[in-house]
Amino acid sequence: MTTTTLVDRYVYTALRRVPEQQRADIDRELRASIEDAVEARVEAGEAREQAIENTLTDLGDPSRLADNYANRPQFLIGPELFPVWRRLMTMMFTIVLPVVVAVTVIVQLFDDPDFGKVIGGAIGTILTVGAHLAFWTTALFAVVERTGYGKAELRTTWSLKDLPRYEPGAMSRMQLAAFLVWPVIVVAALVLQQFTFTDVPVLDPELWSFWLPLLIVVTALRGAWGVWVYRLRTWTRASAVANAVLVLAAAIPLIWLLATDQLFNPAFAPLADAGLGEDKQWITVVAIAGVGLSALWDVVDTTIRIERSMRGLPTKVAGTGGSYNFG
């Protein structure tokens, strides 16, 4: 009796993962095929029980057989969609996740600038948002892979136009566009926070008489510098000096305002509530360090790039960590 159950168990296990309308027919055919094989083994001298066991072992994992019958892919995301999936995942984790984390940190800073809460919130956001981004992107691709819906649109069509340009010296149009995003955001944020966004501006309105216009002008000049370098099509020492001057002209006043506690509006409620003692102090220290380091990095990085290109030294290919040069 145990032997009949073994075949039953095999067939049921395989067929529960086969579409219903095919099940009855495959059931009948599979049992006939198994019986044929068992019979041949018995005729060759095996005991019937042994023959059944060997036949089923030969047929292998029933879930694999079921996938073959149902013509289901035995992978989550196939090679056609994989490059698109990888590109999207890279973008999610290098752009979307940092932006979300930064926004959470800023919101938390205004809400309750407690060191532990800020760090905890950042880690929590990285874990939850990261898991959601990875899961939903992958789930979407798995569904597309299985239904075929939208697959033609997602498939990569590559052409020569997609090749990046490797031109030492000149800023590419994409680089210029990326470079201009920051000045536009800064100027817009400075103007809007003063006049529209909030009833009480985040930054001290007193600064509007001199310091904020100065920052706006310097930032706008920085944008103009980018356009100038783009149109020059080559790096010059003058552009390196101009860059350093502009970066310092923005960073030094900012650091001074932060250090002397003049930057933020004392009437801005979240800061006014929490703005006592240590919390405020460490925010100031972190902000000064951030402004100082990014200014230093900008000056050094631009100077090195210009020096290399002026001496005709090879330039690094982006994304290789400096192990691969061109020019």
Place this chain on the structure above:
Amino acid sequence: MTIDATLAGHLQELRRGTVVVASLVVLRTPGYGYSLLETLSAAGFEVEANTLYPLLRRLESQGLLVSEWNTDEARPRKFYRTTPRGDDVAGALRTEWTRLDTAIGDLNPTTPGRQK
């Protein structure tokens, strides 16, 4: 990876698809799953039951085979037969196989053991 594992991988790549041609040719005479399995392994095609049985149904859904239950004998069996379209496909695949064989033979006539 050992040289044997490398070879096994390449052999599998090369043999992929031959079972389709062989099945379409053999089933010009109607046959059922197990009989085809026997015929193919006797003819030297390495094929496993768990790939062959689903393959037959796939070829049927593509219109290259038709099937019919035969209940005349004690055990009912599903018999598959190659359709005219299946025959055309098999012909085209065999032509391609012959072309590849000739092309490989012509590649390097000076290789020892393959001299013309």
